[in-house]
Amino acid sequence: MENYYAPLDAAFHALADPTRRAVVSRLVKGPAPVKELAEPFDMGLPSFMKHLRILENDGLISSQKVGRVRTCWVNTERLAAAESWLSEQRELWQARTDRLAEYVETQMSRSVEDAG
Amino acid sequence: MENYYAPLDAAFHALADPTRRAVVSRLVKGPAPVKELAEPFDMGLPSFMKHLRILENDGLISSQKVGRVRTCWVNTERLAAAESWLSEQRELWQARTDRLAEYVETQMSRSVEDAG
DNA sequence: CATTTAGTTTGCCAAATGGAATAGCTTTGT
């Protein structure tokens, strides 16, 4: 069992599953107990708990048990880190497409000059 | 071998590995041949090619072979989809923390009024 | 105290991953 995870590895890994994304989507609106989180899914509790454990190991959620109820909430840092990484990438590819657009425009105006 | 992947499953899955993220980071700056992509990594080509295949199956990159060289480039749609999902989640949790902040302020001004 | 409720633990399974190693197979360059 690997315990170390770079933040981005952890975030993307945890989000690669639709069940886990749905849990995150629920939790960004506020904390919830396991029971309520599990309800929408057509799967046994043990299976569902595996997803919660992965989310918690990957640092996307935290939880605390009071009485017999475990309440979960989201940890936003990892999500924010993932979003940051993606937006950096977008800036890079946009810079490139911008340069390309600029180049095409330059070529077009040259053609016009040549034709004139 | 599962061939279907919802777009977000695919994107997050592909990005959950540091090698694959590094490849994406390289490709957002422009296309590159396999050789050049593989160079920074301390791993055999066959192992590296597995990552490329995963990236391509997951729709994050495309490639074409000309002569003996395969050139790869990034497909930005999946990245954009992942970023969108994350920014939706952020909006939701920010809305919540904003409401919380507002609530706290309200309580504070009430305390002040009570005190006054 | 008996019973539901809410989680937890354990064991099982098939499939996918991430890596290594080796041996091909096309194209290019000399």
Place this chain on the structure above:
DNA sequence: ACAAAGCTATTCCATTTGGCAAACTAAATG
């Protein structure tokens, strides 16, 4: 024609999923 370059295919391995079922613990509730 031959060698090097650039990828591909195949096989192997330990680990991690994602799901199941069944038994178990602990806390509320009537």
